[in-house]
Amino acid sequence: xxxxxxxxxxxELRNQGIKDEMVLDAIKNVPRELFVPEALRHxxxxxxxxxxxxxxTISQPYTVxxxxxxxxxxxxxxxxxxxxxxxxxxxxxxxxxxxVFTIERDFDLYSKARIRLEELHYDVICLFGDGTxxxxxxxxxxxxxxxxxxxxxxxxxxxxxxxxxxLVIPVGTRSTQVMHILTKLDYNKFSIEKISAxxxxxxxxxxxxxxx
Ligand code: SAM
Numbered sequence: 001x002x003x004x005x006x007x008x009x010x011x012e013l014r015n016q017g018i019k020d021e022m023v024l025d026a027i028k029n030v031p032r033e034l035f036v037p038e039a040l041r042h043x044x045x046x047x048x049x050x051x052x053x054x055x056x057t058i059s060q061p062y063t064v065x066x067x068x069x070x071x072x073x074x075x076x077x078x079x080x081x082x083x084x085x086x087x088x089x090x091x092x093x094x095x096x097x098x099x100v101f102t103i104e105r106d107f108d109l110y111s112k113a114r115i116r117l118e119e120l121h122y123d124v125i126c127l128f129g130d131g132t133x134x135x136x137x138x139x140x141x142x143x144x145x146x147x148x149x150x151x152x153x154x155x156x157x158x159x160x161x162x163x164x165x166x167l168v169i170p171v172g173t174r175s176t177q178v179m180h181i182l183t184k185l186d187y188n189k190f191s192i193e194k195i196s197a198x199x200x201x202x203x204x205x206x207x208x209x210x211x212x
Contacts, residue, residue: 002033005045009061012047018065026068026095027061034120035088054106056201058086059147063198070168070181071143073098078138080160082131083147083203087113087124093145094122101138103131105205132205134160141165149177149200154207163187170200174209 006028018024033044035058040050049057059067068089071079075097081090084104090113093100102124104110110128117124127135132154134144139160146157146169157167161184170177179195202209 002045009045009047013062013065016062016065018062018069020065020069022073022096023065023068026092027065030088030091030095031120032058032061032088035086035091035116052086052109054109056085056106056109058088059200064089064092066179066195067145067147067168068092068096070179071145071166073143077142078140078162079143079145080135080138080141081145081147082134082157084113084126085109085147087117087122087126089145089147090124090126091117091120091122094124098143100124101127101135101141103127103129103135105130130205132156132203132207136160144168146170146203147200148203148208149174149198150203150208153180153182156207158182158184158188158190170198174202175199 010024033041036044036050047061049060052058073096077098079093079098079100081102084102090100090102114126134156140162142162142165144157144167149170161167163184165184167182169180171180172178177198181193182190
């Protein structure tokens, strides 16, 4: 199902500069239509963000692809995601062979994503709570991906990253952000690469934006 829509999306992502064939293969094989509301399934392979309830969104496939590519996933890597949302990004990382830990602050979204991931047999460990403090219990992580917009980079994420690991996080104002890709070179030494411009929902919590 959706074969033509999937091919069109993959071609569009290639044209936008996504090169990692493993990432493109994952986007083809993880059923995005099962992570969006039923009424929006016909749009599942459009290159757009879609509402998932509670004022939140499943990110645009291009954004998901560029963030996943930046993590350089290899089998067995331990990845922390902050902002489970629908569970789609977590499913993609799991499909690529990562051991995935994901945190969501909205109880309703957390519950639905957890059940959905379980039913679809994605091996993902879900936590309900404030992801801006990370998840120290399972640290250090080989990668941390933050799928909501942060006002600055929480220190907890830098601390919980393994040396050699990558942190992918949109940082900026509430309305527009620059994607920051940090590589931990040594304890407290990071290289940084930036890609503009993105629009995420806010990361709300202790080390993020305050609730409005
Ligand atoms: N990755 C998701 C997916 O694949 O569907 C999309 C994430 S959506 C753009 C951002 C999510 O971050 C929302 O579900 C929101 O509730 C969540 N969020 C915001 N602040 C958070 C926090 N402090 N801790 C955990 N989740 C948070």
